[in-house]
Amino acid sequence: LWALLLLGGLVRSVVHEARADWSGPSRVAEAYHLAAGAGAYVGYWAVMLTLYWVGVRRLCRRRSGGYRIQV
16 A cells, blocks of 8 residues: 555656646756766666676586586
8 A cells, every 4th residue: 555655656746747847947957967867877777787697697607517426
């Protein structure tokens, strides 16, 4: 229930801001900062996914000889 309320408020806020007039100088500056923040967020996740991919490939790669255990 709480997640639905938060999601509904988010959707309402996005629709309200999308219908607002964005031609004023303060709104243009806000749009610039929102775009810069979104770009930084995407860049952060690109770096994190790259580090994860490199780490998983290094740690979980198939060894050439494998392990042979004699019992």
